[in-house]
Amino acid sequence: MANEAIPATPPPSVWSTLARFTRRYVLRYWVWFLAGLVFLLGTSWLAVQIPLELARGIDALRETGDLDAVRASAMKITWMGVVLIVVRTLSRVLFFTPGRLLEYRLRTDLFAHVITLQPSFFASHSAGDIINRASSDLQFVRAMVGFGILQVFNVVATVALTGQEMYRISPSLTALSLAPVLLSLILVQAGINRFFTLANQAQQQLGKVSDHLLASLQGVRTIQGFNAEGAFIERLRERDLNYTETNLKMAWVRTIIMPLLPIATTVSVYLLIAVGGPMAVAGKLSVGQIVAFVAYIGSLLFPLRGLGFMVTVFQRGFNSLERIDELLYAVAEQPEGPSPAAPPARLAAIELHDLKFAYPDAPDKPVLKGLTVTLPAGRILGVYGATGSGKSTLLRLLTRQRNPGPGQILLRGEDGQAVDLTAISLGEWRRRLAVVPQVPFLFSESIEQNIAMGDPDPARLTAAVRRAALEADLSALPEGLKTTVGERGIMLSGGQRQRAALARGLYRDFDLLVLDDVLSAVDQKTEQQLIHTLLELTAPGPDGRRPTVILVSHRLSALARADKVLVLQEGGLADFGGHEELLRRCPAYQEAWSEQQEHAAESNAVEVAP
Numbered sequence: 001m002a003n004e005a006i007p008a009t010p011p012p013s014v015w016s017t018l019a020r021f022t023r024r025y026v027l028r029y030w031v032w033f034l035a036g037l038v039f040l041l042g043t044s045w046l047a048v049q050i051p052l053e054l055a056r057g058i059d060a061l062r063e064t065g066d067l068d069a070v071r072a073s074a075m076k077i078t079w080m081g082v083v084l085i086v087v088r089t090l091s092r093v094l095f096f097t098p099g100r101l102l103e104y105r106l107r108t109d110l111f112a113h114v115i116t117l118q119p120s121f122f123a124s125h126s127a128g129d130i131i132n133r134a135s136s137d138l139q140f141v142r143a144m145v146g147f148g149i150l151q152v153f154n155v156v157a158t159v160a161l162t163g164q165e166m167y168r169i170s171p172s173l174t175a176l177s178l179a180p181v182l183l184s185l186i187l188v189q190a191g192i193n194r195f196f197t198l199a200n201q202a203q204q205q206l207g208k209v210s211d212h213l214l215a216s217l218q219g220v221r222t223i224q225g226f227n228a229e230g231a232f233i234e235r236l237r238e239r240d241l242n243y244t245e246t247n248l249k250m251a252w253v254r255t256i257i258m259p260l261l262p263i264a265t266t267v268s269v270y271l272l273i274a275v276g277g278p279m280a281v282a283g284k285l286s287v288g289q290i291v292a293f294v295a296y297i298g299s300l301l302f303p304l305r306g307l308g309f310m311v312t313v314f315q316r317g318f319n320s321l322e323r324i325d326e327l328l329y330a331v332a333e334q335p336e337g338p339s340p341a342a343p344p345a346r347l348a349a350i351e352l353h354d355l356k357f358a359y360p361d362a363p364d365k366p367v368l369k370g371l372t373v374t375l376p377a378g379r380i381l382g383v384y385g386a387t388g389s390g391k392s393t394l395l396r397l398l399t400r401q402r403n404p405g406p407g408q409i410l411l412r413g414e415d416g417q418a419v420d421l422t423a424i425s426l427g428e429w430r431r432r433l434a435v436v437p438q439v440p441f442l443f444s445e446s447i448e449q450n451i452a453m454g455d456p457d458p459a460r461l462t463a464a465v466r467r468a469a470l471e472a473d474l475s476a477l478p479e480g481l482k483t484t485v486g487e488r489g490i491m492l493s494g495g496q497r498q499r500a501a502l503a504r505g506l507y508r509d510f511d512l513l514v515l516d517d518v519l520s521a522v523d524q525k526t527e528q529q530l531i532h533t534l535l536e537l538t539a540p541g542p543d544g545r546r547p548t549v550i551l552v553s554h555r556l557s558a559l560a561r562a563d564k565v566l567v568l569q570e571g572g573l574a575d576f577g578g579h580e581e582l583l584r585r586c587p588a589y590q591e592a593w594s595e596q597q598e599h600a601a602e603s604n605a606v607e608v609a610p
């Protein structure tokens with residue numbers, strides 16, 4: 001128990017989960033269910049009438065020999081059969097359709113909610129897990145709503161109507177003929193339980209197989225590069241074997257339980273004839289009634305067989321519903337509270353006050369150890385630091401991908417007012433930002449779509465592409481901006497991918513542009529071109545507005561052009577100042593500068609050497 005995480009809010013009870021689900025999703029289809037119920041009752045009623053008519057026909061034949069009456073009965077049975085087929089089909093369609101519609105709506109809602117959640121949520125839910133919930137769990141919920149509800153009504157209606165008719169004919173025969181059926185139902189139920197335990201197991205094993213396939217296909221070039229195909233095939237073989245074995249067990253269980261009910265029915269019919277036959281001879285029953293009885297046992301068979309599945313369908317449906325609700329009602333981490341403030345209309349500075357941060361999964365390892373500094377707005381601010389010193393983490397806090405503590409980051413407006421970053425509306429703040437992360441993500445769509453992330457505006461696109469120094473690359477691509485970049489941008493070079501992501505950032509209007517190491521894969525010339533873009537961007541606009549650029553880089557040649565540079569050292573602030581200042585007083589900066597200068601001189605020497 002000690003290790004168990006205690007949920008922040010107690011989970012709602014099964015009943016409140018179900019009530020909320022019914023209110024939000026099931027009840028909107030009540031017309032479908034009501035119509036379905038009417039047709040279902042029609043089906044059950046006809047299923048009782050047909051054997052009765054059959055009994056009448058047989059008895060007429062035996063007792064009076066009135067062929068006209070027999071013919072009339074046959075005609076009636078035929079018509080009732082035709083109507084039964086139509087009514088039965090309609091009842092199914094009316095019950096199953098809302099199940100599908102509900103699945104569609106629930107999946108959309110689920111995606112719309114999950115896509116707004118923050119990194120801490122995705123740290124505890126893998127993509128595979130979320131996909132599972134949005135696919136197979138949803139199917140179980142759909143089965144509960146469609147098949148489950150249909151079965152409840154079906155069992156109740158059939159058992160009530162047919163059972164009543166059987167009881168009317170003979171209470172003792174009813175008890176006698178139902179006994180074997182009920183006994184076999186108990187056995188079948190045990191089998192069904194075992195079957196679904198195995199089915200759950202198979203589901204998880206299949207999940208592992210798919211995870212392995214997905215990861216292997218995504219990393220196929222690494223696997224081939226390291227000649228590791230054999231190991232990966234072996235791992236798949238192992239996982240797939242488990243899955244296959246479980247499926248074979250399931251096939252056995254199914255093979256054993258499936259014939260149980262029909263066998264029990266045969267026994268019932270035997271008992272019926274053995275006991276009912278003498279009763280008919282004694283005149284207590286008619287032959288027609290015995291025939292009707294046999295037909296009734298047959299018509300009870302399917303709903304009763306469905307009973308076991310129905311219980312399981314509801315169990316699994318509840319279970320899945322709870323898993324879906326966990327995503328659907330996951331609370332978005334928004335510490336700004338119910339009435340968030342607006343960010344300052346014009347930013348004068350971003351102030352860090354003893355900014356400390358540790359990732360939730362490594363609470364004992366502080367990544368930022370108390371940064372205090374005022375970053376003036378409207379400038380290019382460089383961030384320098386060794387790898388792992390916390391640069392990306394600082395950017396994540398500024399862009400609120402992670403939450404800083406209250407009062408640790410303040411936004412000061414030109415009017416002198418300061419607002420806590422955690423108190424402002426997340427949406428408002430994100431509208432002011434353009435973020436180009438260190439590992440950019442491209443979607444397998446056209447470059448144009450990747451840059452605009454919505455309806456592309458041609459003029460903006462041209463400007464963004466030019467500023468990101470992507471023009472020359474585009475003209476070499478088969479369809480220019482319309483070229484589809486393949487999964488995760490596989491068709492582009494590393495540098496092209498980086499600049500496409502940069503163009504995505506530059507396409508938007510922003511007050512703060514955050515660039516995490518976007519110069520790592522560009523040559524000297526492109527670097528200078530991009531720096532030029534940044535200088536151009538931070539020149540005052542016609543309204544005097546100047547966006548702020550925060551540029552993380554390892555390249556001091558680029559940072560030399562920044563107005564100020566923040567130097568991080570193992571999560572602490574080593575220095576903050578202009579390039580010349582830092583060269584004079586910051587040892588870490590000096591050292592890096594002379595190393596990089598030497599390196600540049602060497603590579604120039606190599607280039608000019610004959």
Ligand SMILES: Nc1ncnc2c1ncn2[C@@H]1O[C@H](COP(=O)(O)OP(=O)(O)OP(=O)(O)O)[C@@H](O)[C@H]1O
Nearest residue numbers: 359361362367385386387388389390391392393394
């Ligand atoms: N999601 C995370 N969970 C736990 N620890 C993390 C996470 N992301 C980063 N860290 C840790 O935080 C520290 C700082 O990482 P960060 O990515 O901020 O460094 P960086 O300065 O950007 O490095 P680089 O120059 O290599 O990009 C590292 O020690 C890293 O292991």
Ligand SMILES: [Mg+2]
Nearest residue numbers: 391392393438
């Ligand atoms: Mg980084």
